[in-house]
Amino acid sequence: MTDSKGHCDPRFAAVREALAALLDKDDVGASAAVYVDGEPVADVWGGYADANRSVAWERDTLTGVNSTTKNMVALCALVLADRGELDLSAPVTAYWPEFAAAGKENVLVRHVLSHTAGLPDLPGLKTVEELYAWENVTAGLAAQAPEWEPGTAAGYHALTFGFLVGEIVRRITGRSLGEFFAEEVAGPLGADFHIGLSTEHDHRVAPLIPPPSRTEEYAASAPPGPDGTHREDTGAAIRVKDVNSTAWRRAQIPAVNGYGNARSVALVQSVLANQGSAGGVRLLSLRGCEPAWQEVFRGDDRVLGTPMSWTVGFARFGNTFGWGGWGGSLVVSDPGSRMTVAYVMNQMIDRDRQEDNRGMEIVMAAYSGLR
Structure with a gap:
């Protein structure tokens, strides 16, 4: 079995074992972490940073x-709401005339955060490079x-989520979403997570690896709907080679260009x-946290083609909430158990061709530690 590094509370040894099993099977390099009561009880990693x-x-x-x-973008909005600087029930126009x-006069902030604003697409953008022009995208x-x-109705706002929330944050604070996150969230916590990445961190980046039998031309798309067909793409196709590019790292695309590890x-x-x-x-x-698990919408998601429960910024799954990323990364939080579980990897899996339960295997291993 592949060796993994890091530490685990003995109760959570199953997390280390689950990660090692994934590294023996599908993964090239990956990390897994579990926090309970705001403290790490498992923080393990292993494998390789390159294909x-x-x-x-x-x-x-x-x-x-x-x-x-x-998940990070949503937390920034909740921080501002808790401080009284953002009203989740106010119209977006209160901050962005x-x-x-x-x-769109009646689009509320909570609509934007719950994927119910009716703006899931960027139809005018035809190239990935156009995503790097913040003012052009938000003006559109x-x-x-x-x-x-x-x-x-709800329809997953795959790219627009970050621009919409990010512009609201910018109008309130005068800072980009990445700057606000770095100064008000990551900095105080000492968290090594970045929305957009500066040059000094490039040497630490493990490029994403396309799914087996795919190349770096592999592009993101919405999952197929109930009839097996994909919703028509109306914007730029984002490929693995785009996500691995230096230009992508330097940009502000807050819905999708965060860099970190499970810890x-x-x-x-x-x-x-x-x-x-x-x-500490x-x-x-406590009240400021509650919108993260309070349901705003339940029903069929028009983009994902599946029933969803959306809260203010997160997907809700029973008593837990969180969300994952294209290729396989995942974070799930359980406020009842005060536990958060994360899984981050570089080997992507194409869910159209292969089932991907890697993140959930880590989550279930973490729950075995609670028992």
């Missing part, structure tokens, strides 16, 4: 976690008409599972 298996995955290896980043165009969203009456993902999100604090640092009141 050639020549560079070891180290304690401080980072990789792109794609949509797992949305230009957003009122094309019949401000001018766009919603696809449905906001609040009445940093679990540390940040454990704030919400542990009544607003982690490692308080970011939120």
Whole structure:
């Protein structure tokens, strides 16, 4: 069995074993972490940072976690709401007046955070490079008409989520989402997670590896709907080679271009599972955490083609909440148990061709430790 490094409380030895089993099977390099009561009880990693298996995955290896980043974006909004600087029930136009165009006067902040705003697409953008122009993208969203009456339906806002929430944060604070996160969340917690990545961290990045039988041209798409067909893509196709590019790292695409490892993902999100604090640092009141697990919408998601429960910023699964990223990364929080579990890897799996239960195997191993 592949050796993994790091530490585990004896109760959570199954997490180490689960990660080692994944490294023996599908994974090249990966990390897993569990926080309970805001403290680490498992923090393990192993394998390799490159497809050639020549560079070891180290304690401080980072990789792109794609949509797992949305959990961080949502937390930033909840921090501002808890401070009284953002009203989740206010219209977006209270912070971003230009957003009122094309019949969006009644889009609320909570609609944006729960994927019910009716703005799941960026139809005017045809190249990935256009995503790097923040003001152009947000101006396009401000001018766009919603696809449905906001609040009445949900459709996963794969890319627009980060631009919409990020622009609200920028209008309130004068800082980009990445800057706000670094200064108000990651900094106080000492979390090695970054939304957009600066040059000094490049040497620590494990590039994402395309799924077996795929190349770096492999592109993200919504899952197939109940009839087996995919929703039509109306924007730029994002490929593995784009996500691995230097330009992508330097950009602000807050829905999808976060960099971290399981330790940093679990540390940040454990704030919400542990009544607003982690490692002795308080970011939120208990009441400020509650929107993370309070359901805003339940029903069929028009983009994902599956029944979903959306809260203010997160997907809800029973008594837990969180979200994962394209290729396989995942974070799940359980406020009842005050536990957060994260899994981050570099080997992607194409769910159209192969079932991917890796993250859930780590989650279930963590629950065995609670018992």
